[in-house]
Amino acid sequence: MNTIALVGAQWGDEGKGKVIDILAETADYVVRATGGSNAGHTVVSGNKTYKLHLIPSGILYPHTKNIIGNGVVVDPKVLLEEMDTLAAQGVSLKNLVIDLRAHVVMPYHKELDELAEKAKGDNAIGTTKRGIGPCYADKSDRIGIRMIDFIQPEVFAQKLKTVLELKNAIITKVYGGKALDYNEIYSEYLEYAKRLAPITTDTGAELYAAIKSGKRVVFEGAQGTLLDLDSGTYPFVTSSHPITGGFCAGAGVGPTAIKECLGIAKSYTTRVGAGPFPTELDDEVGKHLLNVGHEFGTTTGRARRCGWLDAVILRLAVRINGLTSLAINKLDTLSGIKKLKIATHYILNGKKLTDFPADISILKDCTPVYKEYDGWDEDLSACKSFSELPVNAQKYIEAIEKLTDCPVSMIGVGADRHQMINK
Ligand code: GDP
Ligand code: IMO
Ligand code: MG
Numbered sequence: 001m002n003t004i005a006l007v008g009a010q011w012g013d014e015g016k017g018k019v020i021d022i023l024a025e026t027a028d029y030v031v032r033a034t035g036g037s038n039a040g041h042t043v044v045s046g047n048k049t050y051k052l053h054l055i056p057s058g059i060l061y062p063h064t065k066n067i068i069g070n071g072v073v074v075d076p077k078v079l080l081e082e083m084d085t086l087a088a089q090g091v092s093l094k095n096l097v098i099d100l101r102a103h104v105v106m107p108y109h110k111e112l113d114e115l116a117e118k119a120k121g122d123n124a125i126g127t128t129k130r131g132i133g134p135c136y137a138d139k140s141d142r143i144g145i146r147m148i149d150f151i152q153p154e155v156f157a158q159k160l161k162t163v164l165e166l167k168n169a170i171i172t173k174v175y176g177g178k179a180l181d182y183n184e185i186y187s188e189y190l191e192y193a194k195r196l197a198p199i200t201t202d203t204g205a206e207l208y209a210a211i212k213s214g215k216r217v218v219f220e221g222a223q224g225t226l227l228d229l230d231s232g233t234y235p236f237v238t239s240s241h242p243i244t245g246g247f248c249a250g251a252g253v254g255p256t257a258i259k260e261c262l263g264i265a266k267s268y269t270t271r272v273g274a275g276p277f278p279t280e281l282d283d284e285v286g287k288h289l290l291n292v293g294h295e296f297g298t299t300t301g302r303a304r305r306c307g308w309l310d311a312v313i314l315r316l317a318v319r320i321n322g323l324t325s326l327a328i329n330k331l332d333t334l335s336g337i338k339k340l341k342i343a344t345h346y347i348l349n350g351k352k353l354t355d356f357p358a359d360i361s362i363l364k365d366c367t368p369v370y371k372e373y374d375g376w377d378e379d380l381s382a383c384k385s386f387s388e389l390p391v392n393a394q395k396y397i398e399a400i401e402k403l404t405d406c407p408v409s410m411i412g413v414g415a416d417r418h419q420m421i422n423k
Pocket of ligand 2 (some may be wrong): 011013041221223224227239259300
């Protein structure tokens, strides 16, 4: 078997897009299995930058087949815009397919995402407002519209009519909003369905056959472990399972189909949106990471919250995802910081906590305990091997391996696909 899963080990935006792009070069298939257009993956190649939301990063290679799996929630409007943008950049889309079981994000999902966030006031999650939560809720509630429904005009008409009545009642009566118009949505979305119909198929069966025959398959993670619906900082999470276990359900294959699990992390921690963040820095170092690391969201443009690396979180990621190794990105961003810190555990009421707690309400009373490391001043962006890194940078990486009990196999020293060191 020749398969690898790439999974976010923190709160998303770990630089997954870059690593996926590197691995996609030698892949036969790249599969997205979870999330939707809430994801924003940046791929930098020379002087070209691509920002991908729904389309797997393998699209940039003409020989790689790209699957949007059954576990993804597909916003047809966003997907078509993304396809058109890539086509205008000279990227071929002939190797893109969407699973028939994938659910469709409709305008009422986005409207309800907005309204629910507004109604939550101070308790808002800070979602990307892409309709992700409401779409997955409909999937669980068994009232969702799947690609297979969407591409059959009569089935789509009937399902939309029924569900829109219910959604309009909620929009108007619960939230005091304005009802959405059936005819407008139907005619607009019918056109999208017509364009997407030719690329819809039963992808799980093809993927299984490919894996059996030894093809190279990369599972592309979106979001990150701490945003997982079960294991993350609930309720400040996304509505899917962006962990390796979730990739199986979302790609239509079993756990034995994944041979290696590569966790992607930054050399520090960031988070967008609300929710607890034990190692968050509200000081000059936090500002340094924000500005030097250009920590602004790919999807929403929001400034990302920044903090020290947290080994408690990384250990959770190692466990939940069964990580076989870690890729540490953005080591270059730490250059110039005299003393670096990594949280090794938390202290709660005098007691040592080495595992991330289930009850996030206690996190505000948890004090992270840090180990300090000497920094380095050198620019790392041209380093090509581990031995070329300053000794203190090498020590920092080795400390991560020790604290997580997981080997580091790749180190990012810049945004370009070539700025990656194999350890
Ligand atoms: P993703 O959602 O995990 O794919 O990550 P994003 O693309 O949202 O955010 C990661 C950002 O860091 C992007 O702007 C990348 O171009 C950039 N990036 C990735 N790896 C590195 C690295 O090693 N060094 C630097 N300086 N930037 C990186
Ligand atoms: P990539 O794939 C970072 C966060 C949102 C919010 C929470 C719920 O680029 O790493 P949602 O819209 O999913 O209901 O929002 O999850 N979030 C992300 N944060 N990177 C992402 O994706 C994210 N996708 C969702 O900011 O806090
Ligand atoms: Mg991102």
